[in-house]
Amino acid sequence: MCRAYAWNSADQDDLYQEILFQIWRGLPGLKEKQFADTWLYRVAINTAISFVRKRASGALRVIHFEHANLTRTIESRQTTEEHTDNRIADLYTAIYKLDPLEKALITLFLEDFTYEQMA
Numbered sequence: 001m002c003r004a005y006a007w008n009s010a011d012q013d014d015l016y017q018e019i020l021f022q023i024w025r026g027l028p029g030l031k032e033k034q035f036a037d038t039w040l041y042r043v044a045i046n047t048a049i050s051f052v053r054k055r056a057s058g059a060l061r062v063i064h065f066e067h068a069n070l071t072r073t074i075e076s077r078q079t080t081e082e083h084t085d086n087r088i089a090d091l092y093t094a095i096y097k098l099d100p101l102e103k104a105l106i107t108l109f110l111e112d113f114t115y116e117q118m119a
Contacts, residue, residue, distance in 0.1 A: 004095040004103050005048035006055075015051050022047045038117050045104040052100065 002012040108118045
C-alpha cells in the first residue's frame with residue numbers, strides 16, 4: 001500500500017510509520033475482532049489518503065541538489081530498478097496515477113478482499 005500512495009522510499013517509510021502509529025492508536029477502539037482485517041485496511045487507506053493530501057499541500061517546496069549528488073542518486077536508482085520485476089513496477093506506476101478511491105479499491109482487490117469486505 002505504501003508504494004501505491006508514496007512514490008519515493010523516504011515517503012514510503014514515513015507513510016508506513018504513520019500507518020502503524022494510527023493502527024496502534026486506534027486499536028483500543030476496535031470492537032469486533034472478526035472485522036479486524038477490514039478495519040486495518042480502512043485505517044491504512046485513510047492514513048494514506050491524509051498523507052497524500054498533506055504532501056500535496058507542501059509540494060511546491062524547492063529542494064536544491066548538487067549535480068554530482070543528483071547524478072549518483074539517479075544512477076543508483078537505475079541500477080536498483082534494473083533488478084526489479086518490470087511488471088510489478090508498471091503495476092505500481094499505474095496504481096500511483098489513480099485517484100485515492102480507485103487506489104483503495106485496487107489495493108483491496110489485489111489483497112483478495114471480497115466485495116462485501118470492500119464495501
